[in-house]
Amino acid sequence: QSVLTQPPSVSGAPGQRVAISCTGSSSNIGTGYEVHWYQQFPGTAPKVLIYGNSNRPSGVSDRFSGSKSGTSASLAITGLQAEDEADYFCQSYDSSLSGWVFGGGTKLTVL
Amino acid sequence: EVQLLESGGGLVQPGGSLRLSCAASGFTFRTYAMSWVRQAPGKGLQWVSTISGATSYSDSVEGRFTISRDDSKNTLYLQMNSLTAEDTAIYYCAKGEGPKRENWHFDCWGQGTLVTVSS
Numbered sequence: 001q002s003v004l005t006q007p008p009s010v011s012g013a014p015g016q017r018v019a020i021s022c023t024g025s026s027s028n029i030g031t032g033y034e035v036h037w038y039q040q041f042p043g044t045a046p047k048v049l050i051y052g053n054s055n056r057p058s059g060v061s062d063r064f065s066g067s068k069s070g071t072s073a074s075l076a077i078t079g080l081q082a083e084d085e086a087d088y089f090c091q092s093y094d095s096s097l098s099g100w101v102f103g104g105g106t107k108l109t110v111l
Numbered sequence: 112e113v114q115l116l117e118s119g120g121g122l123v124q125p126g127g128s129l130r131l132s133c134a135a136s137g138f139t140f141r142t143y144a145m146s147w148v149r150q151a152p153g154k155g156l157q158w159v160s161t162i163s164g165a166t167s168y169s170d171s172v173e174g175r176f177t178i179s180r181d182d183s184k185n186t187l188y189l190q191m192n193s194l195t196a197e198d199t200a201i202y203y204c205a206k207g208e209g210p211k212r213e214n215w216h217f218d219c220w221g222q223g224t225l226v227t228v229s230s
Contacts, residue, residue, distance in 0.1 A: 002155060034209075036216035038156070045203055045220040046156065052214065089156050093213040099169050100146075100158040100215070 003028060004090050004103035011109040012080045020106045022073045022090035028101060030071035033093040037066055037075045040087045040105075049088070050075060077108070085110045113137040113219045115204050120224030127194050127228070133187040133204030133221055141182035144207035144215060147189050149200035150223075157200075160189065161207065161215075171197075194228045201225050 005023040012018040022035060029035055034053050038046035048057055050066035053073065063084075065076045073092075077084055090103040119131040133145070144163035150156050160168045160178040168176060177190040187204050202224050205217035 034214040034216075038217075045222055046217075047220070048216055048218050051216040051218070052209070057218070091156075091216065093215075095213075097170065099167060100161070102156040102158065105155040 002104035003094055003097065003101040004092060006088075006090060006103035006106045008104070009107045009109065011111055012077075013111045014080055014082065016080045017076060017078045018080060018108065019077075020075045020088050020090075020108070022075070022103050024071050024073075024092060026071065027096040028071075028092045028094040029068065029073060031095055033095075035066065035068050035073035036091045037064075038089045038091065040089065046089060080110055082110050084108060113206065115206065115219060115221035117202065117204050117221040117224040120202065120226045122227045122229065123194055124230050125195055125228055128190070128192045129194065129226060131189040131191070131202055131204075131224060131226070133189075135185045135187065135204075135206070138206070140180075140185040144212075145180060145187045146205045146207055146217060147178065147187075148203045148205050148217065148220075149198075149226075150203070151197075151200040154200075159202070162187070163207070163212070191226070194226075196228050199226060199228045 037050040039049045040046040053068040054066045094101045146161040147159040162178045175193045206219040207215040208218040209215040
């Protein structure tokens with residue numbers, strides 16, 4: 001059971017918009033700690049996609065965007081492409097655990 | 112270019128020990144927090160340990176794992192003792208980034224090294 005809750009899977013057709021939620025609590029996201037998002041393809045290491053709630057590293061497409069409100073955060077992907085099919089993880093810090101925590105991951109399928 | 116290269120993984124019996132290494136290059140290693148993150152087969156990511164000025168550990172490894180670094184060799188280590196099947200995972204080293212400790216994210220990752228605990 002992950003501290004941050006994500007839907008196990010989401011799907012969308014090419015060109016559509018999808019959103020992946022990340023729900024936390026008052027000891028992590030709700031405290032004001034930042035949320036970061038990672039993309040992982042099978043057999044490869046994760047790559048940071050969004051950091052500091054809504055910032056994109058250089059080289060990351062502007063089709064990816066992040067937001068945060070209260071105890072939750074969301075990753076939105078617009079103009080869905082086949083190459084976006086991957087696993088996505090959110091990450092934050094938890095004061096009760098005194099450590100960094102991840103969501104369980106969401107598998108994105110492009111139909 | 113930032114590079115992180117893990118080594119030391121392998122098959123170990125329950126109760127055994129293993130030491131992982133992570134060789135870093137392309138950045139000023141001594142000025143950054145470094146972490147270990149693991150991923151059990153087919154599962155999600157789990158933070159294991161971080162070293163900056165101090166060390167911190169997840170509850171699941173506290174007392175069994177020890178993180179350390181040799182800044183003269185640009186290398187991060189993870190000494191793992193009393194291993195159990197639940198420790199079977201790919202272990203990634205990752206570089207921490209961010210202005211505030213609690214808001215660090217992992218901006219660079221190694222390719223990972225597989226640890227299998229089995230008899």
